[in-house]
Amino acid sequence: MESLLEVENITLGYSEDIDILHNVSINIAPSTITGMIGLNGSGKTTLIKGIYGFLKPKQGRILFEGEDITDIKPYSLIYKGIWYLPQDSSLFPYLSIEDNLYIPIKSLQLSRNEMKKRIKEIFEQFPDLGEKRKKKAGNLSGGQQKMLECAMVLLVRPKLLFVDEPVVGLAPKVATEMYERIVEFLHWGMTIFLIDHNVRKVIELSSYVYVMSLGRITSEGPKDHFEGELKQQVRHWLGL
Ligand SMILES: Nc1ncnc2c1ncn2[C@@H]1O[C@H](COP(=O)(O)OP(=O)(O)OP(=O)(O)O)[C@@H](O)[C@H]1O
Ligand SMILES: [Mg+2]
Secondary structure, X not given: OOOOEEEEEEEEOOOOOOOOEEEEEEEEOOOOEEEXXXXXXXXXXXXXXXXXXXXXXXXXXXXXXXXXXXXOOHHHHHHHOEEEEOOOOOOOOOOEHHHHHHHHHXXXXXXXXXXXXXXXXXXXXXXXXXXXXXXXXXXXXXXXXXXXXXXXXXXXXXXXXXXXXXXXXXXXXXXXXXXXXXHHHHHOOOEEXXXXXXXXXXXXXXXXXXXXXXXXEEEEEEHHHHHOOXXXXXXHHOOO
């Protein structure tokens, strides 16, 4: 299978003596959504932290476009075209909406004209944000903050986007919009790794799905592998 990102046999944890992930391997195929589901505390976010360079693997390696990025520093991933929408907010609450947007765009080292053009396009697509551009990001509602994070994704236009629990705490209408945005990212040519507790939604959106359980991949397959026997699978994962 063609891969944009390959994780090969990663073992890691937050301290030397306790491993949280054990021999985890995943492949993310280009121009697809790859999903991951699993119970609370199973290690899904820890896997992203490992790939993103926040935690150092004790064993295994990570390849992006065939290049070994195992020991990469998180800040340099933007240059490679990798971006992360974390489970918690990634915004600077005391900065204005506009200033938040300038932070990633500065790292991309775009020309002033290109920067202005992209910001203008973003405010056309997100008129609510445009109206409030001088307001502090922390004063926006939870849903508007998510939309600002989506706006950043469209500014950065990464090749690979990690999305961790995108709809937690959002009203149903905003959650629907968030899922539409994720599909829009795919249509923009991005590759997406989606972690979500909404099993049905992950299976609906993803081409390939991984199940994480106690730091191990316990099941994986193309979406149709999961679609047919969803109820049974969920009971199995929950140990019922
Ligand atoms: N900063 C940390 N220091 C030490 N242990 C941690 C830390 N963060 C998470 N853990 C532990 O690592 C394990 C995996 O947690 P992780 O957050 O990766 O799970 P998750 O699958 O993302 O869960 P959730 O669905 O609740 O987001 C848990 O046992 C958790 O207690
Ligand atoms: Mg998590």
